[in-house]
Amino acid sequence: MAEVLVLVDHIDGTPKKVTFELLTKARELGEPSAVFLGAPGQSAAALESLGRYGAQKVYVGESEEIAGFLTAPKAEIIAQLVQDKSPVAVLFPSSAEGKEVAARVAVRTGSGLLADAVDLDADGTATQSVFGGGVEVKAKVTVGTNLVTIRPNSTPPVEQAGAATVEQLTVSVSDAAKGAKIVESVVESKGGRPDLGDASVVVSGGRGVGAAEGFGVIEALADSLGAAVGASRAATDAGWYPHQNQVGQTGRTVSPQLYIAAGISGAIQHRAGMQTSKTIVAINKDPEAPIFELADFGLVGDLFTVVPALTEEITKRKN
Amino acid sequence: MLHAPFDPEVGAHVNIVVLVKQVPDTWAERKLQDSDKTLDRAAVDVVMNEIDEYAVEEALQIKEASGGEVTIVTMGPDRAVETIRKALSMGADKAVHLSDEALHGSCALQTSYALSKVLGSLEFDLVICGSESTDARLSIMAPLLAERLGLPQLSGARKVTVEGGTVRIERQTESGYDVVEASTPAIISVVEKINEPRYPSFKGIMAAKKKPLTSLTIADAGIEADKVGLASATSMVESFSNRPPRQAGQIVKDEGDGGVKVAEFLASRKFI
Numbered sequence: 001m002a003e004v005l006v007l008v009d010h011i012d013g014t015p016k017k018v019t020f021e022l023l024t025k026a027r028e029l030g031e032p033s034a035v036f037l038g039a040p041g042q043s044a045a046a047l048e049s050l051g052r053y054g055a056q057k058v059y060v061g062e063s064e065e066i067a068g069f070l071t072a073p074k075a076e077i078i079a080q081l082v083q084d085k086s087p088v089a090v091l092f093p094s095s096a097e098g099k100e101v102a103a104r105v106a107v108r109t110g111s112g113l114l115a116d117a118v119d120l121d122a123d124g125t126a127t128q129s130v131f132g133g134g135v136e137v138k139a140k141v142t143v144g145t146n147l148v149t150i151r152p153n154s155t156p157p158v159e160q161a162g163a164a165t166v167e168q169l170t171v172s173v174s175d176a177a178k179g180a181k182i183v184e185s186v187v188e189s190k191g192g193r194p195d196l197g198d199a200s201v202v203v204s205g206g207r208g209v210g211a212a213e214g215f216g217v218i219e220a221l222a223d224s225l226g227a228a229v230g231a232s233r234a235a236t237d238a239g240w241y242p243h244q245n246q247v248g249q250t251g252r253t254v255s256p257q258l259y260i261a262a263g264i265s266g267a268i269q270h271r272a273g274m275q276t277s278k279t280i281v282a283i284n285k286d287p288e289a290p291i292f293e294l295a296d297f298g299l300v301g302d303l304f305t306v307v308p309a310l311t312e313e314i315t316k317r318k319n
Numbered sequence: 320m321l322h323a324p325f326d327p328e329v330g331a332h333v334n335i336v337v338l339v340k341q342v343p344d345t346w347a348e349r350k351l352q353d354s355d356k357t358l359d360r361a362a363v364d365v366v367m368n369e370i371d372e373y374a375v376e377e378a379l380q381i382k383e384a385s386g387g388e389v390t391i392v393t394m395g396p397d398r399a400v401e402t403i404r405k406a407l408s409m410g411a412d413k414a415v416h417l418s419d420e421a422l423h424g425s426c427a428l429q430t431s432y433a434l435s436k437v438l439g440s441l442e443f444d445l446v447i448c449g450s451e452s453t454d455a456r457l458s459i460m461a462p463l464l465a466e467r468l469g470l471p472q473l474s475g476a477r478k479v480t481v482e483g484g485t486v487r488i489e490r491q492t493e494s495g496y497d498v499v500e501a502s503t504p505a506i507i508s509v510v511e512k513i514n515e516p517r518y519p520s521f522k523g524i525m526a527a528k529k530k531p532l533t534s535l536t537i538a539d540a541g542i543e544a545d546k547v548g549l550a551s552a553t554s555m556v557e558s559f560s561n562r563p564p565r566q567a568g569q570i571v572k573d574e575g576d577g578g579v580k581v582a583e584f585l586a587s588r589k590f591i
Binding site: 070071072075095096099100101102103104106107108111112113114115116125129130131132133134135136137138139140141142143144176179180181182183184185186187188189195196197201225236243244249250253257258268269272275279280281283287292293294295296297298299300301302305306307308309310311312313314317318 | 345346348349350351356369370426427428431450451453454455456457458459461462463465466467469470471472473474475477487490491492493494495496497498499500501502505510511512552553554555556557558559560561562564565567568569570571572573577578579580581582584585586588590591
């Protein structure tokens with residue numbers, strides 16, 4: 001059976017959920033092999049779960065140099081694997097890094113690349129959502145190996161046991177791939193919350209939140225649901241919330257199971273980043289706000305009374 | 320591609336190329352053409368890709384601090400000249416416009432090949448581009464060009480500092496930022512929070528009309544015709560459809576029990 005490579009997205013060795021989604025998708029195209037690239041010793045924490053989601057093989061490349069330089073070392077290793085193993089496809093997470101590595105692999109292997117797919121058929125046809133989510137495109141790679149980056153939450157992860165046989169890679173990163181050195185990593189987020197790109201539930205606040213302090217009620221609701229926090233551009237431009245949490249055009253694109261928009265009017269720039277969410281709930285004072293056109297459930301009301309009441313009700317029901 | 324020598328007499332001159340793209344206005348309705356399934360660029364209002372304004376601004380700020388020259392490079396149809404003029408009116412020194420019918424329908428990989436040919440004929444210490452275009456939204460031009468030209472990739476920058484032959488960025492990450500360092504020449508992509516782009520002044524607009532603008536065909540740039548354009552694109556759109564509008568949901572007005580109403584909806588969908 002044809003081999004399909006899946007780049008493992010992980011934090012210090014623990015795979016992110018999107019990795020299991022990619023493995024699930026990969027099983028429709030062929031036999032999935034996970035590619036784990038990270039610092040020495042990190043793969044130990046990943047093998048069991050990669051096997052649980054169907055990885056037949058796990059290619060392990062571990063070196064300080066993989067984590068120490070931006071994207072080029074990973075691309076170099078994957079391009080070599082593509083050459084050695086001739087997979088039918090390589091699936092990458094549609095994160096900033098996933099797309100960048102895929103782009104480099106495309107140049108190195110002379111392959112086509114489809115970025116930001118929201119679905120992938122067994123024959124390799126990808127579905128992409130373009131122009132702010134208004135148009136759906138079906139596209140296929142026509143040259144080289146099928147390289148596809150897939151948005152998190154595009155497919156529910158399904159367990160299916162795989163052998164997860166480890167094949168250790170000999171890593172020697174070329175000098176050319178050591179151009180951009182990561183000299184420091186700074187964590188700014190308060191932590192505890194899932195990452196925006198990966199989260200199943202996202203709660204976002206916009207202009208209606210009114211001030212940085214106003215995000216307290218948004219964060220409280222997010223925490224009651226185990227959700228990530230997003231913000232519209234109006235809110236990040238005003239400095240109420242960090243830019244890395246911005247959802248929409250020129251920010252992050254999310255596709256969660258549930259998206260709750262509070263105090264967000266729903267301009268096209270925002271919709272571009274959340275339109276493919278499965279279920280959308282909107283809370284806004286203005287009954288004319290365009291966000292209500294997208295909402296599966298809309299509540300016309302003041303977010304500062306509705307959101308805390310909702311948080312309280314959720315907490316009550318959970319207990 | 321030569322590296323400008325460091326001259327202590329005049330300081331560290333930094334020559335910068337800024338990649339600028341003309342895109343359909345986000346507010347306009349954007350359509351794919353039935354004929355060849357490419358973006359209908361003729362039918363819509365066009366503007367400079369928004370994040371590219373931040374790229375131009377960053378280049379101008381570096382130039383103002385260190386000296387050097389800012390060159391705009393644009394690939395696009397004839398009307399892209401309007402966008403080039405805007406970049407020049409902001410303060411860039413000169414521009415190169417790659418325009419050729421043969422480029423129509425090029426995919427991102429082909430575009431990176433074409434741009435790499437143009438960049439290969441220019442002298443620079445830095446290439447700066449925006450982190451994404453508002454039409455394709457791929458965010459991969461910096462790594463594509465880095466790979467093709469063998470340059471360090473400094474992408475997703477929210478801060479850039481240049482000292483001598485070293486450039487350092489803060490790369491925005493999911494949880495904060497990474498400090499990433501490289502030697503020049505290097506390619507940088509910037510995110511929109513990096514600065515506040517200036518508006519062109521009247522003087523700037525007048526001056527822009529006299530600034531050098533070189534137009535290149537693919538032959539001028541040494542681009543092989545069979546490596547660009549729709550016919551040899553590395554991926555192909557098989558079909559497209561306008562996304563059906565979402566089915567109108569339930570909208571209720573808060574009458575004191577809004578929080579409970581939303582909770583009931585979430586429970587009915589098994590979110591709680």
